[in-house]
Amino acid sequence: MPHEVELQPGERVDDLLTYEMKIIQSAEVFSFSLDAVLLARFAGVPQRGRVLDLCTGNGVVPLLLATRTKADIDGVEIQPRLADMARRSVALNGLGPRIRIIEADLKQYAGTGNGIYDAITVNPPYMPVGTGEHKENAHVALARHEIGCTLEDVAAAAMRLVRTGGRVSMVHRPSRLAEIAEMLRRYRLEPKRIRFVHPRAGAEANMVLIEALRDGKPELRVQPPLIVYGEDKQYTKELLDVFYGRRGELGGSE
Template sequence: MLKADERLDYLLAEELRIIQSPSVFSFSLDAVLLARFVSVPIVKGQLVDLCSGNGVIPLLLSTRTRGKIIGVEIQERLYDMAIRSIEYNQLSDQLEMMHRDLKGVPKEIGYSKYDVVTCNPPYFPTPSAEEINKNKHFAIARHEILCNLEDVIQTSSHLLKQGGKAAFVHRPGRLTDILTLMRKYRIEPKRIQFVHPMIGKEANTVLIEGIKDGNPDLKILPPFTVYDENNEYTPEAKKMLYGE
């Protein structure tokens, strides 16, 4: 099942395994944070995860909902890894992967019919050719080469039914852009949580959830801190990562 340079890692708080490789972009804490932050229907529903990479968010969401989950990934290598991870965990009845450009997905799978859309998108504008990572897998995952923030939010809106929820993880420096684009595409921001690497350090990650055609009422949740003063995981981070 594993190919050259691949390994089978644990998703630590769950009894799940995921295929990873050092030569392509591995999932980060951001993906775990988003999968824990988003509100999901427990019993049924239809969910879509955009920019799925090796399928980490669909896998994690499968522990929180019995709804059907579609993951969308444009890079063939990552899509293939996600497919094999889903099969290994015997989740093919619940999880489906699509090897697609997200911009064309609503036309293919349907407009205004999904309960939840999640996305951990590329964070950074495309740099010059000299600056960009020579590893194309890393470059595409990190930079807005094949899709940008507006593509992500517009596609999310197209997929969501009225009252459906979209959740994103990003960098705080893009928060104004995110809020502006969510409003532009009828996703009303409802919940924001800032993630701080340590107590006393400024936030380096933001989680945001909105409702399509929702009423204005934005809540700022208590901050989430990853490490304590001893550079060890905080109790809330341990619980999220290890189930402790």
């Protein structure tokens, strides 16, 4: 059951819809969305070992990963306010012994050494600088735009921190897929598994989930598309299974 924590002005506690988990959110900062939930269910993670979530925001991905693995999970977030919210969300769910939230810049973060993580997840900023960030508050702009880190910064950090043979999983925009694949390979992260997410059947994909293997051999599997809404304009069964934790893993890892 959730533990008691202190909320700051403007904060609320939302239901994560799975395992009675809760999360602290605020309208003043970037809240989690479907992409983070799908990433947490798609990523290949070991049952034991060490897992890292970069750009962790308010900690939703580590919280959801904790339902799938017994590994120790670190979350790195550059924004002090979001890192504080994430720590309190971890405490709210009684997961302090397993999840550690670190306020740090991923470009400098080294953990306790390089190559120490068995798996890394990341939901990075999707948009290059100069595409509207001036219209948003600083918290939202940093989450959406490559102000604090670029795609290359993310790939470089992941290569530095994951062990050989370890997995790096990312959610991003399909429009940048060619750039993503090229950047991952530049940093010795071989794309191995891709799944496109479509808002409805017949519509273009608006998200892509991609998993890479550090120093892996070239061989890419494209999994069946994930459809969000059915013809009845309601979530599909697969989506509901993901939300409610009935389906712990979204597509099998190798």
